[in-house]
Amino acid sequence: MSDRKISSAAVFPDISVKSADNTDVLLGQRQSESSWKMVVVYRGKHCPxxxxxxxxxxxxxxxxxxxxVELVAVSADSSEQLNEHKEQLEVSFALYHSLSIEQMQTLGVYISQPRSAKETDHPFAEPALFIINGDGRIQIVDIANAPFSRPDPEILVSGLEFIRDPENDYPIRGTYS
Structure with a gap:
């Protein structure tokens, strides 16, 4: 992994990936009317x-x-791998593919080599999660180096409900430098 670390409160970088229908999409740009976005980086179809x-x-x-909050997920898988993976997935949110090594480094995620060709055929990102607020800044960042180290969805979503409640006026955390 590069020693680059993406910071909370940073503007989410311009990263172009491919949608399921192979259209170019800016990962951090909302594709819906939502004002916030959750980007989930996942390892790929090889990871149960x-x-x-x-x-x-x-x-x-x-x-x-x-x-x-709009929800999307992205991996370094190819279009073919994503289409095969969709057979195992029961999701209605957008799935993106073709995240490059350079883009993974820009995001500051851990990158792994496959253990064998049986696992996959390319380096892949370890799990990460980015919550992008209405100003295009990273409100929450979670970067892991193993597939079993991820935020619990219930705790994450409950926390977002607290943050999104205007009465709480919750700031971006982790900005002290």
Whole structure:
């Protein structure tokens, strides 16, 4: 991994990835009317823990939408790998592919080499999660180096409900330097 670390409160970088239909999409740009966005970086179709996590997130999509938060997920998989993975997924949120090594480094995520060709055929990002606020800044960042180290969806979404409540006036945390 590069020693670059993306900071909370930073503007989310301009990163172009591919949608499921191979259209170019700016990862941090909202594709809906939502004012906030959750970007989930996952390892790829080879990871059963990722499949389980993405399927679990589907259960929170409506709560996120009710808070005006768009949910998407992205991996370094190819279009073909994403299409194969969609057969195991039960999600209605947008899935993106073709995250490059340079883009992973820009995001500051951990990058792993496959253990064998049986696992996958390319370096891949370890899990990460970015919550982008209405100003395009990173409100929350979570970067892990293993597939079983991710935020619990219930705790995450409950926390977002607290943050999104205007009465709480909750700032971006982790900005002291």
């Amino acid at each position: 823990i990722c499949t389980k996590y993405l399927n679990e997130l589907e259960n929170y999509k409506q709560r996120l939408a009710d808070m005006d």
